[in-house]
Amino acid sequence: MSDQPKTIAVIGAGIVGVSTAIWLQREGHKVILIEREAQAGEGTSFGNGGVLASCSVVPVTVPGLLTKAPGMLFSRNQPLFLKWGYLPRLLPWLRRYLSHGNAEDVRRIAAAVKGVVGDSLNDHLALATGTGAEKWITPSDYLFLYRDREHYEGDAFGFGIRRELGFKWDEMERDELAAYDPAYSDVVGFAARFGDHGRISDPGQYVKDLAAHVVAQGGQMIQATVTDFIRENGRLTGLRAETLSGADTITCDAAVLATGAWSKALGEKLGMQIPLETERGYHLELWEPNLMPRAPVMVASGKFVMTPMEGRLRLAGIVEFGGLEAPASQAPFALLKRQLKEVLPQLTWKEEKEWMGHRPAPTDSIPAIGEVPGIKGAFLGFGHHHIGLTGGPKTGRILAQIIAGKTPNVDVEAYSPSRFAT
Template identity: 50%
Template structure:
């Protein structure tokens, strides 16, 4: 399936390099190919190393709320120190993360939450339709399943304590059905009766096997004329303020335009271009229970556990937990112990044949809003990363937007919230000055 990349443009087709083969990269590569470009996808990672491989598989359009909700600051010390909360910190890593964390936590207020939610909505708010458009006519279509997305609480009173977040969802047009008591049991009887209230958000979707979905899209990309180079990009080449190609572990590759979609690794490349973007590598986990005795009806978030219980082909995936320890963090057993215990609490009658585990890294910006932009300092370099917990959900739309920017088109969306210059304008990039905060049509 893999072929060597073309080294220069021919037949007046721009040559686009996409750096990073996760879902944002795959979507960008496919949409760029459909725009009439020649496209090379360069990716150093094994499939299981990508954050997209290990997500909960939910096209979670209503997941517009950031982690930094009001009240987080008062809860955080207890959460970090508790053995029963799914948030962890490698204490030796604290000095490296302190400045990022200060900026990150500064957004834990109502005004910023509303701003962040409004910024995320255009990227993830129609994710089912976006992924259907991306995968149309490919084998990947078979992995997309329209579904509800359920949120499960102890009771209605506990649900009402989250009224602020639900009001934001309602204002953005999301609708849900409420199920309490016997009605909750009828909707989905597999969960413990101690969780007696459920809100079912309609119009969502599920990827029933994220890894297989990604591989099907990669195969489609190659069949449609794209090229894949398994290599590491070590630098971006540029002359006179314009990108000319990349340096890789297999040598130089010439290109007209370059999209950096390497998730948590992306800031390592932008830094080489003199632009520091405050994105931290957040370690995520999942555990899978194979051949389970039953499955939830739909992907279900349990806020008290901060975990998603997601039915997949042949297994139940339990995803969540947050750990800060950098890109070299390999995970730790106590997090998996917590996931296993939480599953027993929520699904006490579950039996299964085996379990498998996964650890990966999500790109978390200080303001929880992805970066989707063309660099002002080096023209022809486009950025698409920083989706934190909604990378799969927002990947199809992000890839489409990047492909339009790469082809010199103006997307039908205000891109100001996703501009890389926003960090400079707020004093978050010391020593950097980006001069074009407004998006315009690419020449």
């Protein structure tokens, strides 16, 4: 597209959508932000782990996953769950997903992911400064907790890839970890500490404040469900949507599809066959705890994150496959509580809240960012698996630059929607 001001519709008001909207406004464009919920940031952008996890570039599909996964599914103490009735629908996606469980693909994926998450704290500060939402951003360390050094060395492959990509961390034995943060039990005997990370102390409110800034800067926000795209001579000219008052047409010069795990069906309207699944994630919030960890941590044995937030401690993680419609399961919450008791046995709290949401999971673990081939003015921005909050601001900036006719400072070829074209 040219660099002349346009009217851009952004479909989805999660972190990717609002980030795109803000950067588009800074490029001089008029923005229409469309969200099916009553408010912005009510989906995964509300329920995520809250960590700006720049080092989380290694996909789940590391070598050896294929042999480990069946045992994980049948263990009550492993963070992988499946609603078995969904398995026939899942299998085509799962075969393609597991095919990337080799060293070459993992290195390729990690390098691509780093391009959108590798400087997340500064990306969030650049996005939020001056919006009123910056108060929710807290620079912090990010720790990976292990039983002992041997347990840590079991993840040597992933840490080796991080080292190849330029990440650095400190190795902390039990005594050093206890001096850094005495909260953890003796079960935690080793930690890898990454500096220059960050956390969001209220992710849902953070996104709402960013969306409010879009409106304050002249953007329009509409509660609607987009059902189709209007095209003329190979160019997008508008959207069909169901609003609170009925069917409507939204005129625009371009549109960005950023509806996370719900993007597959609308992508098909654009001629995309997107191998996208929902990676169902869970969080448990413990309000008014008697202690708070010093920094967000990944508990490696359970693959879940504990993040200090405003008035509460949030435990988030778990992978469950079961589609977009099934209700939450109780086993993931029970697992989070059991594992919490191991690492923070003295923790008490006054109230707890449960949540389940949907992460957008493409088979190749790389987000789709860019223009749809063959349709001028149609753009995609989704597919970040469990690191959407981390990569949202950079994704939005890349999209705004592409729409403005500028060249982003990262190689965008890996994210191209052309890999999903029919």
